[in-house]
Amino acid sequence: MQQDSGRLDRRKIRIAARGAQERRRHTRVPLQLHGRFWSETLGEHACRLLDISPGGARVASRSTPPANARIILMISSIGRIEGTIVRVEGEEFSVRFNATSRKRDKLADTITWRFNKDRLGLEEDRAAVRKPGRGRARILLNDGVVIQANVLDVSVTGAAFECLERPRLGELLRVGEMTGCVARILDNGFAVVFDPPEAAKKSSEAA
Known part of the structure; x- marks a missing residue:
């Protein structure tokens, strides 16, 4: 019985760790940074980051790519990120990043550091x-x-x-x-x- 209890405890720890990691990957923070984006339909344009998580971002620009378009973001102090447009509203659009788990973890570290650096x-x-x-x-x-x-x-x-x-x-x-x-x-x-x-x-x- 004690062995079964031990296995359950270890399982709970693993589940909790995975949950914490997932929350970290999807926590969105407000971060106002300037940058540029490139898309096949519009070419290169200036943009401004509004908020970001390791899974995606909300961006403002006078030129907005259509939904489902593939884009490349270059954000100051964040770097180059590839993604797909999932929503367009006026002069704002939302991007879902195309990144591996390792890339998302590194991005989480960068976002957290940049968010805290100034404040x-x-x-x-x-x-x-x-x-x-x-x-x-x-x-x-x-x-x-x-x-x-x-x-x-x-x-x-x-x-x-x-x-x-x-x-x-x-x-x-x-x-x-x-x-x-x-x-x-x-x-x-x-x-x-x-x-x-x-x-x-x-x-x-x-x-």
Whole structure:
């Protein structure tokens, strides 16, 4: 019976891991970036990215390709992505990316890093520009102390930092435009969970 229970637990873990990976692949984030696209019907035109996930994107352009057209997107700091038009609405169109699972995973890392870079005020790590999630951050603690830390990992809802200083668990802080609190103490640093957008806005107004 214990062996059956162990197998069930391992199966649940695998299912949960697959579910988390799928959610990561399809999480769409707002990201305003300029770029260009090419299609067989229209040739090359300027465009602006509105939001993106590892599975697709919504794009604005004065020239919109027809539904089902194959296009190639070139987006600043994201790179070259091939896809197919799945929806056209006015001067906006939606693209479904044609990419392997490995490419989608790499794209997820790039999107997450680019989404967080500006709002957290992260400094690019020039020695590791091909490793999204690496960089330097300026962290302002609630008592006014400033910490300079290396970014270990970053997501839409939180981040992990490497540094010698250890703030208290639950301590409030600010990273760039984002506010949050220390959620976990690590061997080499700490992890932060960010406030939801409305909470961050109210905190900024109160300050």
